[in-house]
Amino acid sequence: MDQKPSRTPRHDRGLPEAAVPGPFGPGLVRGGYWNLANAWIPPHQATSQHIAGIYPFVADSGLGHRGPILGVDLNADALWHFSPWEAYVDSSERGTFSTNILVLGAYRGGKSATVKTLVTRSIAFGHQVVVPSDPKGEWVAVAEAIPGGRVIRLGGGTGTRLNPLDRGPRRTGTTDEQHEQMVKQRRIGTLIALIEMTLGARLSAVEHAALLDALDRCILRTDDHPTLRGVFEELGEIAGETDAAFHAAEGAIQPRFVLRRLVEGDLSGLFEDESTVEFDQEAPIVVTDTSELFARGDLAAQLTQVCSTAWIQAVISDRAAHRTRYVVREEGWRDMTSLSSLQMFQQWLKLSRHYGISNIVILHKMGDLDAVGDEGSLERSLAYSIVGDIENKFIFRVNSQEQTALRTRLNLPAPHVEMARHLRKGEFLAYVGQYSYLVDCFATSTEWEYELFATDDALAPADRDDSDFRAIDAAMLDTLWPETREMETGIEGWLTAGPRENTEEQ
Numbered sequence: 001m002d003q004k005p006s007r008t009p010r011h012d013r014g015l016p017e018a019a020v021p022g023p024f025g026p027g028l029v030r031g032g033y034w035n036l037a038n039a040w041i042p043p044h045q046a047t048s049q050h051i052a053g054i055y056p057f058v059a060d061s062g063l064g065h066r067g068p069i070l071g072v073d074l075n076a077d078a079l080w081h082f083s084p085w086e087a088y089v090d091s092s093e094r095g096t097f098s099t100n101i102l103v104l105g106a107y108r109g110g111k112s113a114t115v116k117t118l119v120t121r122s123i124a125f126g127h128q129v130v131v132p133s134d135p136k137g138e139w140v141a142v143a144e145a146i147p148g149g150r151v152i153r154l155g156g157g158t159g160t161r162l163n164p165l166d167r168g169p170r171r172t173g174t175t176d177e178q179h180e181q182m183v184k185q186r187r188i189g190t191l192i193a194l195i196e197m198t199l200g201a202r203l204s205a206v207e208h209a210a211l212l213d214a215l216d217r218c219i220l221r222t223d224d225h226p227t228l229r230g231v232f233e234e235l236g237e238i239a240g241e242t243d244a245a246f247h248a249a250e251g252a253i254q255p256r257f258v259l260r261r262l263v264e265g266d267l268s269g270l271f272e273d274e275s276t277v278e279f280d281q282e283a284p285i286v287v288t289d290t291s292e293l294f295a296r297g298d299l300a301a302q303l304t305q306v307c308s309t310a311w312i313q314a315v316i317s318d319r320a321a322h323r324t325r326y327v328v329r330e331e332g333w334r335d336m337t338s339l340s341s342l343q344m345f346q347q348w349l350k351l352s353r354h355y356g357i358s359n360i361v362i363l364h365k366m367g368d369l370d371a372v373g374d375e376g377s378l379e380r381s382l383a384y385s386i387v388g389d390i391e392n393k394f395i396f397r398v399n400s401q402e403q404t405a406l407r408t409r410l411n412l413p414a415p416h417v418e419m420a421r422h423l424r425k426g427e428f429l430a431y432v433g434q435y436s437y438l439v440d441c442f443a444t445s446t447e448w449e450y451e452l453f454a455t456d457d458a459l460a461p462a463d464r465d466d467s468d469f470r471a472i473d474a475a476m477l478d479t480l481w482p483e484t485r486e487m488e489t490g491i492e493g494w495l496t497a498g499p500r501e502n503t504e505e506q
Contacts, residue, residue, distance in 0.1 A: 063087065063094060063432060068121035070114070071441035074427070080439050083122065084358040084392060085324055087432055096433040098391040099358040100349055105396025107364060110426035113453040114394065114441040115360055116142055119285075119326045120449070128325045129285040130316060132309040135301060135331055137291035138455055145452055150283040154270055154308070155292030162288075163275040164190050164307040165226045168314030188212060190310040191231065191255075193341040197302055198258045202339060206251030210238055213248060214255075229272040232259040262307075267293075267300060271307040279315040281323070288312070305334045306341060313348065317355050324356040332361035333368040336383045342372070346386050361390065365398065366405035384409055393431040397423040 060076050067083025084099040105111045119129040120142065131139045143149035154160055165187050191211055196202055203211070214234035218226040221234075235256035239249050263272045270293070280286055288308045294301040309329075316325055336342045352359055363369075369387065373379030388409055398406065398420045406412045406420065416429055416436065423429070426442030442450070 060435070060437065062437070063090075068118065068125060069444055070118055070121070071426075071439040072443040074438045074440055079444070080430075080437060082118065082430070082432070083125070085127075085356075087392070088353065094433055094435055096391050098389075099352055100390045101358060101360045101392045101394060102387060102390040103360060103362045103394045103396070104366070104398070105364070105394075105428065106399050106402075108425065109396035109398075109423070110428070110441060111362060111394075111396050112138060112455050113445075113450075114396075114426065114428065115328060115362065116453045117441055117445065117449060119328065119360075120146065122326065123284045126324065128283070128323050129328065130312060130325050131285075131287040131328045131330065132312040133290045133305045133330065133334075134287050135290055135294040135305075136455075137289055139285075139287040139328070139330075140289050140291075142452060143285045143287040146285055148283050149285045149287070150280045151287050151289055152277055153289045153292075154304070155290070159269070159276065161269065161273050161276045162271055162308060162311040163227055163273065164271055164310035164314075165228065165231075166275060166311060166314045167224065169318040184215075186310070186314065187226065188215060189340060189344050190306065191215065193306050193344060194262070194303060195255050195258045196340050197306065198261070198299065199254065203255070204251065206247055207254055208251075210235065210248045210251035211255050214238055214252065225274065227273050228259055229263050232256060232263045232272070235259065262303070266296060267303060270304070275311065279312070281315075301331075302334050305331070316357065317351070322356075324358070326358050326360060327352075328360045328362070330362055332363055333371060333383075336369070336372050336379075336386065339373075339379050339382070342379060342382045342386065346382070349386065349390070361387070363387070365402050366409050367401070391431075391433065393429075395420050395429040395431070396427070397421065397425070 060073070062073055062076055062078060063081055063086075065079075065081050066086040067081045069079050070082045071080050072078070073080040084096070084101060087094070087096045088099050090096070103111050103115055116139075119127070123129065123146065131143075134140060140151050143151050152160060152162075154162070167183055188211070192203060192208070195207075195211070211231075214231050215226060217234045217237075218230035222230055235252040238252040239256060241249050261267055262270070290301075290304050290308060293304045312327070316323075316327070336345055349359055351357075366384075366387070369380065369383045372383040388411075393410065395406070395410075395412070395416075398417075400421060403417050403421070406417045407414060412420075419438075420429060424440075426445075427438070427440045430437040430439050445453075
C-alpha cells in the first residue's frame with residue numbers, strides 16, 4: 001500500500017517536452033506553466049476611496065429575511081426586510097430596544113409612500129394599521145382599497161361622534177384598583193391637554209382641582225359614562241357655587257370656557273357626547289378621516305387630533321387582544337403642543353412595547369418642534385428629547401437648513417447628513433438599533449402601490465407635451481383660417497375701414 005506510484009512519461013500525459021533540460025525548463029525565461037519560481041507582480045497603488053470600491057467585503061448582511069420587504073439595500077444590493085417587532089425580539093447585536101419609528105424628511109421625499117408600503121405589506125403578517133387622525137385624507141383611499149378596511153369620517157355632516165373619555169376595554173393583568181387608576185389618569189390627562197392647548201398656558205392648582213372635581217361628579221352622575229358635555233355642565237355648577245372650598249368656583253371658569261367650544265362652538269357635534277361608532281378590532285386598517293376639520297385652523301386641528309387619538313388609545317391599549325398594531329401619527333408635532341400632551345405622548349411611547357404597538361411619528365423637519373413652547377422652555381426640550389429617544393429612524397431627503405439640527409438633535413454623523421441632502425425620492429437612511437442602511441423603497445414598489453400611494457396628484461404634469469411638433473391636416477387648417485374678403489388697400493381704405501364696418505352693423 002505504501003508503494004510509490006510509477007511515473008508516467010511526459011509524452012503520455014500530453015505535455016510538451018522541455019526545450020532546456022532541468023526542473024525549471026523554459027519557464028524561467030518564457031513564463032511556462034511548469035515554472036517553479038514565484039512571479040513578481042508590482043503592487044497596485046490607489047486612493048482609499050477607490051480601494052473601498054473594489055474591496056469585496058463591504059456589503060452588510062442586513063436584518064435578515066424576517067418581516068415584509070421594504071425595499072432594496074443599496075449598499076448590499078439585496079432585498080431589505082424590516083419589522084419593528086422582529087427587530088425588538090432580536091437578541092443579537094442588531095436588535096433594538098423600541099418598536100417606535102421616527103420618519104423625517106422634506107416634502108415630496110417619499111415619506112408617506114414608504115410608510116404606506118411598510119404597513120400595508122405588514123397586514124399579511126397579521127399586523128393591524130391604525131391612523132387616529134388623517135388630516136389630508138390620504139389614508140382614506142388606502143383603507144378603501146384594502147378588503148375589510150374601515151374609515152371613520154368626522155365632520156362634513158356625517159353625524160359621527162367620538163367620546164375621548166370612553167373607558168375602553170379592561171386591561172389584562174391589572175387589579176381593579178390599578179385599572180381604575182389608569183382609566184382616571186387617561187381621562188384627566190385628556191381634559192388637561194385640551195384645556196392647556198387652547199389656553200396656551202398651564203392650569204393653576206385651583207383650575208386643576210376644579211376640573212378633577214367636575215370629572216368625578218360627572219362619573220358619579222352618569223354611572224361611569226362621562227362626556228365632555230357632562231364635565232362642561234358640572235363645571236358650570238361648580239362656578240355657580242359661592243361656598244365651594246378652595247375657591248373652586250374661580251378655577252372652574254377658564255376650563256368651562258374652553259370646553260364650551262367643543263360643546264356649543266365650532267367643534268360641537270363631534271366629541272361632546274357618547275360615541276356613535278365602535279372600533280373594529282378585526283379590520284386590517286382603521287382610518288379616522290379628520291380632513292374636514294383641519295380646514296378650521298391649527299387650534300381646531302390640534303384639539304381634533306387630541307380627542308380622536310384619546311378615543312383610539314382607550315380601545316387599543318389592551319394586551320388581551322393579542323394584536324400587534326401600527327399607529328401612524330401624521331403631523332406628529334400636533335401631539336406635542338403643550339406640556340400635558342407631551343407627557344401623555346411620552347408615556348404612550350413608553351407603553352407601546354407593553355401593548356404590542358409601533359408608533360410611526362412623521363415629521364417634515366426638526367424645525368416643526370420649534371412650534372412647541374418657547375425657545376429654551378421645558379416643553380421644547382421635552383419634545384426634542386422624545387423625538388431623539390426614538391431608536392428606529394427613517395431619514396429621507398432633507399433641506400440644507402436641517403444639517404445642524406440632524407447633527408445636534410439626532411446625533412447623526414456628518415457624512416450621513418450630507419448624504420441625506422442628495423437622496424432621491426423613495427430613498428432613505430434607516431437607523432435600526434446601532435446599524436444604518438441605505439434603502440430604496442420604490443425599487444420594489446408595484447404599479448398598484450405606486451399609483452395608490454401617490455400624493456402629488458395636484459402637482460402632476462399635463463398628459464401631453466406641447467413642445468412636440470404636431471402636424472395639422474390641410475383640411476383642418478382651412479377650417480381654422482379666416483374667410484377671405486375684399487379690402488381697400490389705399491390709405492383712405494385703411495383709415496375708414498373700421499367706421500364703415502361699424503356703420504353697416506348698426
